Protein backbone atom coordinates (compact mmCIF):
# COMPACT_ATOMS: atom_id res chain seq x y z
CA UNK A 1 0.00 0.00 0.00
CA UNK A 2 1.53 3.32 -1.07
CA UNK A 3 0.41 6.52 0.64
CA UNK A 4 0.57 9.78 -1.37
CA UNK A 5 2.65 12.67 -0.05
CA UNK A 6 1.59 16.25 0.57
CA UNK A 7 4.03 19.12 0.03
CA UNK A 8 4.56 21.32 3.09
CA UNK A 9 5.23 25.07 2.89
CA UNK A 10 8.99 24.46 3.30
CA UNK A 11 8.91 22.07 0.29
CA UNK A 12 9.32 18.95 2.46
CA UNK A 13 7.11 16.02 1.48
CA UNK A 14 4.98 14.32 4.16
CA UNK A 15 2.88 11.14 3.78
CA UNK A 16 -0.81 12.06 3.92
CA UNK A 17 -1.54 9.12 6.21
CA UNK A 18 0.65 8.08 9.13
CA UNK A 19 0.49 6.07 12.33
CA UNK A 20 -0.27 7.51 15.79
CA UNK A 21 0.89 5.98 19.08
CA UNK A 22 -0.95 7.92 21.82
CA UNK A 23 -1.86 5.80 24.89
CA UNK A 24 0.44 2.96 23.85
CA UNK A 25 3.15 1.62 26.16
CA UNK A 26 6.75 1.60 25.00
CA UNK A 27 6.71 -2.16 24.29
CA UNK A 28 3.31 -2.06 22.63
CA UNK A 29 4.44 0.88 20.46
CA UNK A 30 7.47 -1.09 19.29
CA UNK A 31 5.24 -3.95 18.19
CA UNK A 32 2.50 -1.78 16.65
CA UNK A 33 4.98 0.39 14.71
CA UNK A 34 6.68 -2.77 13.38
CA UNK A 35 3.31 -4.04 12.12
CA UNK A 36 2.46 -0.63 10.65
CA UNK A 37 5.77 -0.34 8.78
CA UNK A 38 5.28 -3.85 7.35
CA UNK A 39 1.82 -2.78 6.15
CA UNK A 40 3.24 0.23 4.31
CA UNK A 41 3.01 3.12 6.79
CA UNK A 42 6.09 5.34 6.53
CA UNK A 43 5.08 8.18 8.86
CA UNK A 44 4.91 7.79 12.65
CA UNK A 45 3.56 10.35 15.13
CA UNK A 46 4.82 10.15 18.71
CA UNK A 47 5.53 12.67 21.50
CA UNK A 48 7.81 12.86 24.48
CA UNK A 49 4.64 12.86 26.61
CA UNK A 50 3.60 9.46 25.25
CA UNK A 51 6.60 7.72 26.88
CA UNK A 52 7.17 5.56 23.81
CA UNK A 53 9.86 7.32 21.77
CA UNK A 54 12.33 4.52 22.60
CA UNK A 55 10.03 1.71 21.47
CA UNK A 56 9.10 3.69 18.37
CA UNK A 57 12.80 4.22 17.57
CA UNK A 58 13.55 0.51 18.04
CA UNK A 59 10.81 -0.40 15.57
CA UNK A 60 12.05 2.16 13.03
CA UNK A 61 15.56 0.70 13.19
CA UNK A 62 14.36 -2.92 13.13
CA UNK A 63 12.42 -2.26 9.92
CA UNK A 64 15.67 -1.92 7.98
CA UNK A 65 13.99 0.79 5.91
CA UNK A 66 16.27 3.59 4.66
CA UNK A 67 16.00 6.67 6.88
CA UNK A 68 14.96 8.84 3.94
CA UNK A 69 11.87 6.67 3.38
CA UNK A 70 10.63 7.37 6.91
CA UNK A 71 8.87 10.46 8.24
CA UNK A 72 9.10 10.82 12.00
CA UNK A 73 7.21 13.36 14.09
CA UNK A 74 7.63 14.00 17.79
CA UNK A 75 6.37 16.78 20.04
CA UNK A 76 7.79 19.03 22.71
CA UNK A 77 5.83 18.62 25.94
CA UNK A 78 4.43 21.61 27.82
CA UNK A 79 6.83 21.47 30.78
CA UNK A 80 9.77 21.77 28.35
CA UNK A 81 8.64 25.05 26.78
CA UNK A 82 11.17 27.91 26.76
CA UNK A 83 14.30 28.42 24.62
CA UNK A 84 16.94 26.46 26.56
CA UNK A 85 14.58 23.79 27.80
CA UNK A 86 13.43 23.15 24.24
CA UNK A 87 16.98 22.59 23.00
CA UNK A 88 17.57 20.11 25.85
CA UNK A 89 14.22 18.35 25.38
CA UNK A 90 14.90 17.98 21.66
CA UNK A 91 18.26 16.29 22.34
CA UNK A 92 16.59 13.94 24.82
CA UNK A 93 13.87 13.00 22.31
CA UNK A 94 16.47 12.35 19.63
CA UNK A 95 18.46 10.14 22.00
CA UNK A 96 15.32 8.15 22.84
CA UNK A 97 14.34 7.84 19.18
CA UNK A 98 17.91 7.02 18.14
CA UNK A 99 17.76 9.41 15.19
CA UNK A 100 20.23 12.00 13.95
CA UNK A 101 17.61 14.23 12.37
CA UNK A 102 13.86 14.63 12.81
CA UNK A 103 11.31 15.18 10.05
CA UNK A 104 8.77 17.21 12.01
CA UNK A 105 8.85 18.71 15.50
CA UNK A 106 5.68 20.17 17.00
CA UNK A 107 4.96 22.39 20.00
CA UNK A 108 2.41 20.08 21.63
CA UNK A 109 0.08 22.76 23.12
CA UNK A 110 0.25 26.56 23.06
CA UNK A 111 -0.53 27.06 26.78
CA UNK A 112 -1.36 30.74 26.21
CA UNK A 113 -1.46 31.45 29.96
CA UNK A 114 2.22 30.48 30.31
CA UNK A 115 3.24 32.75 27.42
CA UNK A 116 6.30 30.65 26.52
CA UNK A 117 5.47 29.46 23.02
CA UNK A 118 7.33 32.30 21.28
CA UNK A 119 10.63 31.47 23.04
CA UNK A 120 9.95 27.82 22.25
CA UNK A 121 9.34 28.65 18.58
CA UNK A 122 12.66 30.55 18.38
CA UNK A 123 14.42 27.38 19.56
CA UNK A 124 12.52 25.43 16.89
CA UNK A 125 13.77 27.90 14.24
CA UNK A 126 17.34 27.46 15.50
CA UNK A 127 17.08 23.64 15.35
CA UNK A 128 15.78 23.89 11.80
CA UNK A 129 18.54 26.33 10.79
CA UNK A 130 21.07 23.88 12.24
CA UNK A 131 19.68 21.11 10.05
CA UNK A 132 18.51 18.95 12.95
CA UNK A 133 14.82 19.18 11.98
CA UNK A 134 13.42 19.19 8.44
CA UNK A 135 10.09 20.87 9.28
CA UNK A 136 8.78 22.75 12.28
CA UNK A 137 5.16 23.06 13.25
CA UNK A 138 2.68 23.37 16.07
CA UNK A 139 -0.19 21.43 17.54
CA UNK A 140 -3.45 22.60 19.06
CA UNK A 141 -2.73 26.21 18.07
CA UNK A 142 -5.66 28.60 17.77
CA UNK A 143 -5.96 31.34 15.15
CA UNK A 144 -4.69 33.87 17.73
CA UNK A 145 -1.61 31.81 18.58
CA UNK A 146 -0.86 31.13 14.90
CA UNK A 147 -1.14 34.83 14.07
CA UNK A 148 1.27 35.71 16.85
CA UNK A 149 3.84 33.12 15.75
CA UNK A 150 3.70 34.36 12.17
CA UNK A 151 3.68 38.07 13.05
CA UNK A 152 6.51 37.92 15.60
CA UNK A 153 8.80 35.39 13.93
CA UNK A 154 7.98 35.75 10.23
CA UNK A 155 8.00 31.94 9.98
CA UNK A 156 4.82 30.13 9.02
CA UNK A 157 4.43 26.76 10.80
CA UNK A 158 4.50 23.90 8.28
CA UNK A 159 1.72 22.04 10.11
CA UNK A 160 -0.89 22.59 12.80
CA UNK A 161 -1.92 19.22 14.27
CA UNK A 162 -5.41 19.64 15.70
CA UNK A 163 -8.35 17.59 16.89
CA UNK A 164 -10.42 16.98 13.76
CA UNK A 165 -13.02 14.36 12.84
CA UNK A 166 -16.54 14.39 11.38
CA UNK A 167 -18.07 15.42 14.73
CA UNK A 168 -15.53 18.27 15.11
CA UNK A 169 -14.62 19.61 11.69
CA UNK A 170 -12.91 22.93 12.56
CA UNK A 171 -13.97 24.73 9.35
CA UNK A 172 -12.78 28.15 10.52
CA UNK A 173 -9.32 26.98 11.59
CA UNK A 174 -8.92 24.90 8.42
CA UNK A 175 -9.79 27.94 6.30
CA UNK A 176 -7.17 29.97 8.18
CA UNK A 177 -4.57 27.25 7.57
CA UNK A 178 -5.40 27.21 3.87
CA UNK A 179 -5.13 30.98 3.59
CA UNK A 180 -1.63 30.93 5.15
CA UNK A 181 -0.17 27.71 3.71
CA UNK A 182 -0.24 25.75 6.97
CA UNK A 183 -1.02 22.07 6.47
CA UNK A 184 -3.87 20.68 8.60
CA UNK A 185 -3.04 17.43 10.39
CA UNK A 186 -5.94 15.67 12.12
CA UNK A 187 -5.51 14.06 15.52
CA UNK A 188 -8.22 11.73 16.82
CA UNK A 189 -9.16 11.34 13.14
CA UNK A 190 -11.50 8.48 14.15
CA UNK A 191 -12.90 10.41 17.11
CA UNK A 192 -10.74 8.17 19.35
CA UNK A 193 -12.99 5.25 18.43
CA UNK A 194 -15.81 6.61 20.60
CA UNK A 195 -19.37 6.93 19.21
CA UNK A 196 -18.41 8.35 15.82
CA UNK A 197 -17.76 4.95 14.25
CA UNK A 198 -21.32 3.85 15.16
CA UNK A 199 -22.91 6.77 13.32
CA UNK A 200 -25.69 5.49 11.00
CA UNK A 201 -24.75 7.90 8.18
CA UNK A 202 -21.21 6.50 8.16
CA UNK A 203 -22.56 2.94 8.40
CA UNK A 204 -24.74 3.53 5.30
CA UNK A 205 -21.85 4.95 3.26
CA UNK A 206 -19.57 2.14 4.42
CA UNK A 207 -22.09 -0.48 3.35
CA UNK A 208 -22.45 1.11 -0.10
CA UNK A 209 -18.67 0.82 -0.65
CA UNK A 210 -18.20 -2.51 1.13
CA UNK A 211 -15.82 -0.72 3.52
CA UNK A 212 -15.81 -0.09 7.27
CA UNK A 213 -16.96 3.18 8.93
CA UNK A 214 -13.31 3.83 9.93
CA UNK A 215 -12.22 3.56 6.29
CA UNK A 216 -14.99 5.95 5.25
CA UNK A 217 -13.90 8.49 7.87
CA UNK A 218 -10.24 8.23 6.85
CA UNK A 219 -11.18 8.52 3.17
CA UNK A 220 -13.19 11.66 4.01
CA UNK A 221 -10.09 13.17 5.65
CA UNK A 222 -7.96 12.32 2.62
CA UNK A 223 -10.45 13.88 0.18
CA UNK A 224 -10.75 17.00 2.38
CA UNK A 225 -6.94 17.28 2.17
CA UNK A 226 -6.03 16.59 5.80
CA UNK A 227 -2.98 14.65 6.90
CA UNK A 228 -4.26 11.83 9.16
CA UNK A 229 -2.56 9.70 11.81
CA UNK A 230 -4.99 7.00 13.00
CA UNK A 231 -3.86 4.93 15.98
CA UNK A 232 -4.48 1.25 16.53
CA UNK A 233 -2.76 -1.58 18.32
CA UNK A 234 -4.94 -4.14 16.54
CA UNK A 235 -3.19 -5.64 13.48
CA UNK A 236 -6.43 -6.03 11.50
CA UNK A 237 -7.30 -2.36 12.06
CA UNK A 238 -3.75 -1.18 11.36
CA UNK A 239 -4.05 -2.81 7.91
CA UNK A 240 -7.62 -1.59 7.38
CA UNK A 241 -6.76 2.03 8.20
CA UNK A 242 -4.11 2.39 5.51
CA UNK A 243 -6.30 0.72 2.87
CA UNK A 244 -8.20 3.89 1.95
CA UNK A 245 -6.66 4.82 -1.40
CA UNK A 246 -8.65 2.40 -3.60
CA UNK A 247 -12.09 4.03 -3.48
CA UNK A 248 -13.66 7.49 -3.75
CA UNK A 249 -16.49 9.10 -1.84
CA UNK A 250 -19.01 10.82 -4.11
CA UNK A 251 -19.71 14.56 -3.64
CA UNK A 252 -23.07 13.79 -1.99
CA UNK A 253 -21.35 11.39 0.45
CA UNK A 254 -18.76 14.07 1.31
CA UNK A 255 -21.67 16.46 1.83
CA UNK A 256 -23.48 14.01 4.12
CA UNK A 257 -20.34 13.66 6.27
CA UNK A 258 -19.90 17.46 6.33
CA UNK A 259 -23.41 17.55 7.81
CA UNK A 260 -22.35 15.41 10.81
CA UNK A 261 -20.38 18.22 12.50
CA UNK A 262 -21.56 18.66 16.10
CA UNK A 263 -18.74 20.96 17.20
CA UNK A 264 -17.93 18.55 20.05
CA UNK A 265 -14.38 17.74 21.13
CA UNK A 266 -13.06 14.48 22.55
CA UNK A 267 -9.94 16.22 23.92
CA UNK A 268 -9.04 19.38 25.86
CA UNK A 269 -9.72 22.93 24.65
CA UNK A 270 -6.37 24.48 23.57
CA UNK A 271 -7.50 27.96 24.67
CA UNK A 272 -7.52 26.80 28.30
CA UNK A 273 -5.35 23.65 28.45
CA UNK A 274 -2.31 24.61 30.56
CA UNK A 275 -1.16 21.23 31.96
CA UNK A 276 2.61 21.46 32.38
Ligand SMILES: NC(=O)C1=CN([C@@H]2O[C@H](COP(=O)(O)OP(=O)(O)OC[C@H]3O[C@@H](n4cnc5c(N)ncnc54)[C@H](OP(=O)(O)O)[C@@H]3O)[C@@H](O)[C@H]2O)C=CC1
Pocket residue numbers: 019020021022023045046108139140161162186187188189190191192193194197212214215229230231232233234237238240241267
Ligand atom coordinates in the same frame (compact mmCIF):
# COMPACT_ATOMS: atom_id res chain seq x y z
N1 LIG B 1 -1.35 16.68 19.25
C1 LIG B 1 -2.18 16.21 20.16
O1 LIG B 1 -2.53 16.90 21.13
C2 LIG B 1 -2.75 14.86 20.01
C3 LIG B 1 -2.21 14.01 19.06
N2 LIG B 1 -2.71 12.75 18.90
C4 LIG B 1 -2.09 11.91 17.85
O2 LIG B 1 -3.10 11.48 16.94
C5 LIG B 1 -3.11 10.05 16.90
C6 LIG B 1 -4.52 9.53 16.62
O3 LIG B 1 -5.43 10.00 17.58
P1 LIG B 1 -6.02 9.08 18.75
O4 LIG B 1 -6.33 9.99 19.87
O5 LIG B 1 -5.12 7.97 19.03
O6 LIG B 1 -7.41 8.58 18.19
P2 LIG B 1 -7.94 7.84 16.86
O7 LIG B 1 -9.01 8.70 16.32
O8 LIG B 1 -6.82 7.44 15.98
O9 LIG B 1 -8.63 6.57 17.48
C7 LIG B 1 -7.94 5.54 18.11
C8 LIG B 1 -8.96 4.57 18.70
O10 LIG B 1 -9.76 4.02 17.65
C9 LIG B 1 -9.66 2.62 17.63
N3 LIG B 1 -9.56 2.22 16.22
C10 LIG B 1 -8.52 2.40 15.38
N4 LIG B 1 -8.79 1.92 14.15
C11 LIG B 1 -10.05 1.42 14.21
C12 LIG B 1 -10.87 0.79 13.25
N5 LIG B 1 -10.45 0.58 12.00
N6 LIG B 1 -12.11 0.39 13.65
C13 LIG B 1 -12.53 0.63 14.93
N7 LIG B 1 -11.80 1.23 15.86
C14 LIG B 1 -10.56 1.62 15.52
C15 LIG B 1 -8.39 2.29 18.40
O11 LIG B 1 -8.51 1.03 19.02
P3 LIG B 1 -7.32 -0.07 19.10
O12 LIG B 1 -6.02 0.64 19.25
O13 LIG B 1 -7.71 -0.86 20.31
O14 LIG B 1 -7.39 -0.87 17.84
C16 LIG B 1 -8.36 3.42 19.42
O15 LIG B 1 -9.22 3.10 20.50
C17 LIG B 1 -2.57 9.66 18.27
O16 LIG B 1 -2.22 8.31 18.37
C18 LIG B 1 -1.45 10.65 18.42
O17 LIG B 1 -0.34 10.24 17.64
C19 LIG B 1 -3.77 12.32 19.64
C20 LIG B 1 -4.32 13.10 20.63
C21 LIG B 1 -3.85 14.44 20.89
Ligand SMILES: O=C(O)C(=O)[C@@H](O)[C@H](O)C(=O)CO
Pocket residue numbers: 022047108267268
Ligand atom coordinates in the same frame (compact mmCIF):
# COMPACT_ATOMS: atom_id res chain seq x y z
O1 LIG C 1 -2.40 12.83 23.09
C1 LIG C 1 -1.89 13.94 23.08
O2 LIG C 1 -1.03 14.22 22.24
C2 LIG C 1 -2.34 14.95 24.04
O3 LIG C 1 -1.75 15.98 24.15
C3 LIG C 1 -3.56 14.74 24.84
O4 LIG C 1 -3.84 13.47 25.08
C4 LIG C 1 -3.57 15.53 26.14
O5 LIG C 1 -2.36 15.41 26.78
C5 LIG C 1 -4.69 15.11 27.01
O6 LIG C 1 -5.69 14.63 26.54
C6 LIG C 1 -4.57 15.33 28.45
O7 LIG C 1 -5.75 15.03 29.06
